[in-house]
Amino acid sequence: MQKWSIGLMSGTSLDGIDAALLKTDGNEILEIGDWLTIPFQETLRHKIREAVYMRGDILATEHELTLAHADAVKELLKKSSFKPKDIEVIGFHGQTIAHRPDQGITWQIGNGALLAEKTGINVVCDFRRRDVAAGGQGAPLVPLFHAAMVKYADLPVAIVNIGGIANITWIGRSENSGNDILALDIMAFDSGVGNVLLNEWIFKHTGKYFDCDGEIAASGTINQAILDAYLQDNFFLQAPPKSLDRNYFDLQRLEGLSLQDGAATLSEFTAITIADAYKHFPSPAKHFYICGGGRHNKTLMNSIRKYIPNAKPVETLGWQGDAIEAQAFAYLAVRSLKKLPLSLPTTTGVRNPVTGGAFYAA
Numbered sequence: 001m002q003k004w005s006i007g008l009m010s011g012t013s014l015d016g017i018d019a020a021l022l023k024t025d026g027n028e029i030l031e032i033g034d035w036l037t038i039p040f041q042e043t044l045r046h047k048i049r050e051a052v053y054m055r056g057d058i059l060a061t062e063h064e065l066t067l068a069h070a071d072a073v074k075e076l077l078k079k080s081s082f083k084p085k086d087i088e089v090i091g092f093h094g095q096t097i098a099h100r101p102d103q104g105i106t107w108q109i110g111n112g113a114l115l116a117e118k119t120g121i122n123v124v125c126d127f128r129r130r131d132v133a134a135g136g137q138g139a140p141l142v143p144l145f146h147a148a149m150v151k152y153a154d155l156p157v158a159i160v161n162i163g164g165i166a167n168i169t170w171i172g173r174s175e176n177s178g179n180d181i182l183a184l185d186i187m188a189f190d191s192g193v194g195n196v197l198l199n200e201w202i203f204k205h206t207g208k209y210f211d212c213d214g215e216i217a218a219s220g221t222i223n224q225a226i227l228d229a230y231l232q233d234n235f236f237l238q239a240p241p242k243s244l245d246r247n248y249f250d251l252q253r254l255e256g257l258s259l260q261d262g263a264a265t266l267s268e269f270t271a272i273t274i275a276d277a278y279k280h281f282p283s284p285a286k287h288f289y290i291c292g293g294g295r296h297n298k299t300l301m302n303s304i305r306k307y308i309p310n311a312k313p314v315e316t317l318g319w320q321g322d323a324i325e326a327q328a329f330a331y332l333a334v335r336s337l338k339k340l341p342l343s344l345p346t347t348t349g350v351r352n353p354v355t356g357g358a359f360y361a362a
Helices: 042-052 058-078 112-119 129-133 143-150 195-207 212-218 223-230 257-278 298-307 324-337
Strands: 002-007 016-024 029-038 086-094 097-102 105-109 124-125 157-161 165-172 187-194 287-291 311-312 358-360
Touching: 002 058, 002 223, 002 324, 016 058, 016 324, 029 042, 029 324, 042 097, 042 124, 042 257, 058 105, 058 112, 086 112, 086 324, 105 129, 112 124, 112 358, 124 324, 129 223, 143 165, 143 187, 143 195, 165 257, 187 195, 187 257, 195 257, 212 257, 212 298, 223 257, 257 298, 298 311
Parallel strands: 002 086, 086 124, 157 287, 287 311
Antiparallel strands: 002 016, 016 029, 097 105, 124 358, 157 165, 165 187
């Protein structure tokens, strides 16, 4: 009998830990379970922010971060009335603090051995380094899960996740598509920044971590010259697959702008780069679905719909939009146990489909 798996995700927005239950055989999604989000304590969030900029005691931060993930697992088990013995594996993404695949570097902090010890459950972690070692971008890794979720839908579709970085999966149906997700046509790449620059701008000027409902951006005016300067970056000239480090862009161009105008400009930057991703699709998407924290930003969603009128939150599919990435790593952990591919040449640019992940037994 197939057991449940747990996925854990803490993304580049630095907002907290998502934990989700999933039942899968590594190909089909058999059942979606409970999920939850636990915001980071302010002290831990500060330490993670320091680690992202290569400051502070990174090893101590990794230890504290792992214990916070163990607590998230315990809370999810309590919510679902499950015991550790009911769970086959935890997919532990960890926290990305550096991502430079062009240099062969990607670094997610998180101690898989400690998590296995604290939870009594097997752990798969360190998902990205195998892909990078094999010549891939190491990101995005959620596309195969997206494909498993929509493979019986009206294809082609595009799914965009707006986290700190925005990534897009395009999924089409080839003539020979069967039940295996690898028979589908799948393309994926990072389109550009998601929430990260806007969050950093808000934090710099207000000490808050995000623009709630996009209210600050809604009251500002877009600075077209600065927006154009961002859009002229070489990243947007590159063909997919491609991925982006959260620190690739900075706020220097915005110096001198008001809080509101800077927020409006950054919000439009995210919207345009998501819309421009259309030019890379093998064929137009019939449907365009959005998940991740960015879909809660009303101003950003309105900006996206200016360019993509049919953009809808994934809740219209019955999905839990804040749990998608955690569910994805629950799925990938099972695929890792079975030595199935986690990434493809068309999703990360890896030379051949590769599995990945490091295993720690409880």
